[in-house]
Amino acid sequence: MLLFTTARCISCGALLTRDENALCLCCKQKMARSYMLPCTDNISEQRMGALFAVEWAYSHYIFSKGESIVRKVVHEFKYHRNPKLAYEMGVEVGAHIKDNGMMHLCDLLLPVPISWRRKLTRGYNQAAEFAKGISDVTGIEMRTDILKRRSWASSQSSRNAEQRKNAMGENAFEAKKGIDIEGRKVVIVDDVLTTGSTLAACCKALRELGDGFEIGVVTFSVDE
Numbered sequence: 001m002l003l004f005t006t007a008r009c010i011s012c013g014a015l016l017t018r019d020e021n022a023l024c025l026c027c028k029q030k031m032a033r034s035y036m037l038p039c040t041d042n043i044s045e046q047r048m049g050a051l052f053a054v055e056w057a058y059s060h061y062i063f064s065k066g067e068s069i070v071r072k073v074v075h076e077f078k079y080h081r082n083p084k085l086a087y088e089m090g091v092e093v094g095a096h097i098k099d100n101g102m103m104h105l106c107d108l109l110l111p112v113p114i115s116w117r118r119k120l121t122r123g124y125n126q127a128a129e130f131a132k133g134i135s136d137v138t139g140i141e142m143r144t145d146i147l148k149r150r151s152w153a154s155s156q157s158s159r160n161a162e163q164r165k166n167a168m169g170e171n172a173f174e175a176k177k178g179i180d181i182e183g184r185k186v187v188i189v190d191d192v193l194t195t196g197s198t199l200a201a202c203c204k205a206l207r208e209l210g211d212g213f214e215i216g217v218v219t220f221s222v223d224e
């Protein structure tokens, strides 16, 4: 049986074994963990809290500028058609959620949607692949039909300037009307937390459904 493949590690260039995807085990272990605790004053909560009153936020890795391994991983699952890697990272973060007393914070995962245009070119939504990995290992329900991106196409052709403006920025998302998530512990899931504005726009859309549910945030990484 052939142990190695012809694929190489995206970070160090070593040949990968059949069990490795994109990263060799050695580089995987060097990825910069955040070691943050949810429900504390961590950097992700601070950044989110400045934009929207979320109950808690957690990011598993630190996405540094420059040549960090975490940055290469995000780049790989975002731009190199490697949804499996995003899924695998979700499995890893899901195991962490399960093993570190975070299960009571989450019972509904909502990945940040990407535009249909981007989905068409990329072929998948990396945030949804990541969330599916978390869901499969924890058993927490995931739904992709509740949060939607507002349509740009129709806003450009038939709506007025005000409506076009609303289709961007803080009004970029909408939540499915009539959905009942009362009492749920909703978690919005994304790959990277940078300014937090995208996640805050999702929170805002969800809050239009009511205030009888909690909103938390989980991301694969947080930009330093």
Ligand SMILES: [Zn+2]
Pocket: 009, 010, 011, 012, 013, 014, 023, 024, 025, 026, 027, 028
């Ligand atoms: Zn490597």
